Structures are given as C-alpha cells and as structure tokens.
Amino acid sequence: MSRAQNGCRGGGRGTKEPLLIDAVIGKVVKRNRWNLSAAWIDYKKAFDSVPHTWLGRVLDLYNVDCTVRHFLGQCMGQWSTILCHLGERMMAAENHITIRRGIFQGDCLSPIWFCLSLNPLSTLLEGSERGFQLRRGGTKVTHLFYMDDLKLFVSSRSHLMELLNITCGFSNSIRMELGTDKCAVFHVERGRVANSEGIDLSMPINIKTLSEAETYRYLGMSQNIGRYLCSVTYPGN
Numbered sequence: 001m002s003r004a005q006n007g008c009r010g011g012g013r014g015t016k017e018p019l020l021i022d023a024v025i026g027k028v029v030k031r032n033r034w035n036l037s038a039a040w041i042d043y044k045k046a047f048d049s050v051p052h053t054w055l056g057r058v059l060d061l062y063n064v065d066c067t068v069r070h071f072l073g074q075c076m077g078q079w080s081t082i083l084c085h086l087g088e089r090m091m092a093a094e095n096h097i098t099i100r101r102g103i104f105q106g107d108c109l110s111p112i113w114f115c116l117s118l119n120p121l122s123t124l125l126e127g128s129e130r131g132f133q134l135r136r137g138g139t140k141v142t143h144l145f146y147m148d149d150l151k152l153f154v155s156s157r158s159h160l161m162e163l164l165n166i167t168c169g170f171s172n173s174i175r176m177e178l179g180t181d182k183c184a185v186f187h188v189e190r191g192r193v194a195n196s197e198g199i200d201l202s203m204p205i206n207i208k209t210l211s212e213a214e215t216y217r218y219l220g221m222s223q224n225i226g227r228y229l230c231s232v233t234y235p236g237n
Contacts, residue, residue, distance in 0.1 A: 001115060002122035007147035008112045015219040018144040018151070022218070025141065025153060028134055033191035036132060037160035039152045039207065040216055041167055042182035046148035047110075048102040050117055052076045054174045055103065058117045072113075115147065121170045125152070128166060130159040146219055157187055164207070186210040 001009065006018050029036045043049070055076065059069045080096035082089055104110040122145060131140030132153040142163070144151045152163045164185075171178055185207055187194045193212040210216060 002119055002126070002145065004122050004126070004143050005115050005119065005145040007145065008115050015146055015221075018146055019219055019221060021141065021144060022151065025132060025134065029188055030191045034188075035155055035190065036188040037154050037157050037185065039160060039164060039185040040183060040218055041150040041152065042179040043148045043171070044177045044179035046176070047105050047114060049176055050103055050114060051101050051175050052079075052099075055113060055117055058113075058120070061120070062116060111147065115145075117174075118145065118148065121150075121167065124166050124170055125163060128162060130154050130163055149219060151218065160185065160187075180207060183207045184210050184216050186216075 006012055006015070025036070028034070056069070056073055059072065079099040081099060082096055083091060103114055122143065125142045128142070129140075131142035132155055133140050141153050143153065150167070152160065152167070154160045154163060168178065186209060193210075
C-alpha cells in the first residue's frame with residue numbers, strides 16, 4: 001500500500017497524520033511566502049460505485065494468492081438483492097438483482113480491498129514527479145489519501161492541472177465518477193490566497209476554486225484558508 005494512504009494502515013492514527021502534514025505545509029507556505037496549488041478530490045458514492053471487474057483486476061495486479069482471488073471472485077458473483085414493498089417481495093424468489101458495483105463497509109476485508117483498488121492512482125501521481133517540497137532536496141508530498149478522500153499538493157497551477165488530469169483519467173478508466181460538487185482547488189501566491197476562476201479539465205467537468213473567505217471540510221475538520229492558510233479547527237470552534 002502506498003505511504004500516502006492513511007486508511008487501513010497498521011499502527012496508523014487515523015486522520016491525525018494527514019491533517020498534521022496538511023497543517024505543516026500550510027504554515028510553511030505562509031511563513032516563507034511560497035506558492036502552493038492544492039485540490040480536494042471526492043468520489044461520488046465511492047464504496048457503492050467501485051466496479052467488481054476492477055476489484056477483481058486489482059487482485060491480479062498485486063499478485064494476490066490465486067486461491068484467495070478465486071474465492072473472492074466467487075463471492076462477488078453471488079452478491080444480489082431483491083425489491084420489497086411493505087414487506088412483500090415485488091418479484092419471484094428466484095429473480096434476484098445481481099450487484100455488479102460496490103463493496104461492503106462493515107467487515108474487515110472490504111476497506112483494505114477498496115484502498116487497494118485506488119492504490120494504482122497513488123503510483124501514477126508519485127510517478128509524475130510533481131509535488132510540494134517542504135525543504136530543498138527533501139521528499140515531495142504529491143498527495144494524501146484517507147480511504148477515498150484525496151488531496152493533491154503542487155507548487156504551481158500548471159502542475160496541479162497535470163495531477164488533476166491524471167486523477168480524472170484514472171477514475172474514468174475504472175469507471176468511477178468524481179463528486180465535482182464536493183471537489184475544490186485553491187491557489188496561494190507568495191503566501192496569500194489568490195482568487196481565480198474554476199478549473200476546466202481535459203474531461204468535461206469543472207472544479208470550483210475557493211476564495212479567501214471560503215472553507216472546506218476535510219477529514220471531518222473545517223479548513224479556513226482565508227484568515228490562516230490551512231489552519232485546522234474543530235467543528236463548532
């Protein structure tokens with residue numbers, strides 16, 4: 001699993017690590033008056049929309065034991081549901097609706113399997129060699145993942161466009177849709193939030209750009225990029 005993925009990581013501390021990294025980047029940018037472009041990416045009904053064909057394919061890509069692959073493939077082939085109204089079935093008992101998309105959320109395997117299905121995206125983003133460096137010669141922070149919550153970091157608008165197009169291209173290829181109404185970008189120039197219009201990508205979608213006064217709720221925390229860049233405040237504060 002990619003180091004950027006903080007979900008389902010053994011010994012991890014949930015959302016604490018990505019939020020701390022995010023806050024440090026914000027403070028460094030504001031203190032040093034650097035440029036930063038970032039984007040929050042949200043998938044529309046991520047757990048319910050991941051195709052079973054891709055879930056099976058990702059097991060092959062990561063060389064999961066063939067017995068496990070066969071077992072999980074057989075299980076997915078039997079996932080189905082029925083329609084009822086007022087306790088009465090609306091179809092014959094043998095007429096089940098086959099489920100071809102989505103994965104469970106209440107067991108211990110499904111979250112790991114879901115994170116694995118998005119792991120190739122981390123590989124593509126890291127392979128782009130784009131990102132944000134906290135210090136010269138240091139490791140670039142390209143993105144942070146927590147399950148399906150993704151945030152991208154780069155030092156220029158053009159590089160952000162590259163990462164967004166990579167993300168959209170990957171999502172389109174596995175037939176998962178972005179919830180564009182919950183996606184956003186922001187740009188910082190010389191330590192100050194810069195207002196600009198939304199971003200039009202190579203695909204027919206548009207992502208809004210946050211202004212200095214707007215906030216974005218990321219991993220359960222409200223981020224205010226106006227009064228203090230990327231400061232994290234608890235809800236209600």
